[in-house]
Structures are given as structure tokens and as C-alpha cells.
Amino acid sequence: EPEVTQTPSHQVTQMGQEVILRCVPISNHLYFYWYRQILGQKVEFLVSFYNNEISEKSEIFDDQFSVERPDGSNFTLKIRSTKLEDSAMYFCASRVRLAGVGSTDTQYFGPGTRLTVL
């Protein structure tokens, strides 16, 4: 069964450094998402991406964050200058929407990248 994959599984970085988290969504999916989960807290929405542009973003997704789909398969999240509070598990998700087929609204999540900022 197709899966969303994410690399790396764990990233350790120094405060102020740039990080890029990578995701390969399921191949025929059209909508892509990033969420994060700070340890012990809820999963929170960051951004959604459709048709090569951001379709929605939360207040968390400020100018330090950016997303890109550099080719037909990868979807990346860049954090320009990491802060201690960016330490979290970052999840990529994707979904497909076929006209007239409601059950395909399911969002499929990757295994996550654990980001640790020191």
C-alpha cells in the first residue's frame, strides 16, 4: 500500500541554523500538509499546499517557515533560523480528492521527523 515517507527520522540542530525537512507524499495525491506535535501537546496544523501554492496556513507558520515542491515527488518544509521552541515532531500528510468520491478525503500521515533544537 502506498505510504507517505519522511526524511530524516531525527534531526538535531543548533539554534539559529536552517533545517529542511523532506516528505514524499503518495504519488497521485493533490493536497499536501505539514503538522507539528510538541511533546505532550496536540498535533497542530502548520500549512496546506495545493496546485503549487499555499492554500492555508496557521499563525504558527510565520516568515521563518517556507514550503516547496521542488519536483514532482518531494514536498519540503524549511525553517530558516531555528528556535528552541521549534523542537517537535513534524508530520507531513497528503490526500487526494476525486470528484464525486467523498471517501477519499482521508489525510494520510507520514512517520514524522523529530526535530531537536539545541
Add this chain to the structure above:
Amino acid sequence: KQEVTQIPAALSVPEGENLVLNCSFTDSAIYNLQWFRQDPGKGLTSLLLIQSSQREQTSGRLNASLDKSSGRSTLYIAASQPGDSATYLCAVRQTGANNLFFGTGTRLTVIP
């Protein structure tokens, strides 16, 4: 803003018991509701999705119900097994929005 709450936060049951997990949401203008399973340190596995027009969905030993007007969903797990031990999350998608609002989860332990 949509708030999603899950009660209880943790639940322990002996193997073989049937159990119900609860999810409530404050804004009933939802498009769908999704139940996930999360194992420690792992990603989210989708279990069931209920569209706003549906009342329930079933998959194997799992049955999810939705009462949109009262802002509630339940996940029923029949004949629980130790392998069901995990955190169960519910998430709602608002009408007109793309993203999911998650609850804090219920950590389930099934004791052999």
C-alpha cells in the same frame, strides 16, 4: 476557533473488553471527522473517516459514530486486544477549510 476534546485522557482495560472513546468538538460546522491511532514516537495511522452526512462507519472491530448537532463522536472498540494499546486521536475538518483540528488523545492500555 474549533476546540476538540477527548475524554478520558487515559484508559486501562483488561483484554477482551469492549470500550468507548469519546471526542467532542465545539463548532458543529464540520466537513468530516477522522480517527487516528498513534503508537509511541510514531506517526498517525488513519482508522476511520466519517463525513458530516454520515452517522457511523465501521472497520473490523472498530465502529465510529458521529452526532454533529451535539458535537460528539465515539470510537467503539470491540473485544480489545493488547495490540490495540496506543493513543487514539480524533480530528475534525471544518466546512470550507482544508486542515484538521486535533484532540489531545486518549492513551489506551489493554492489559493481557
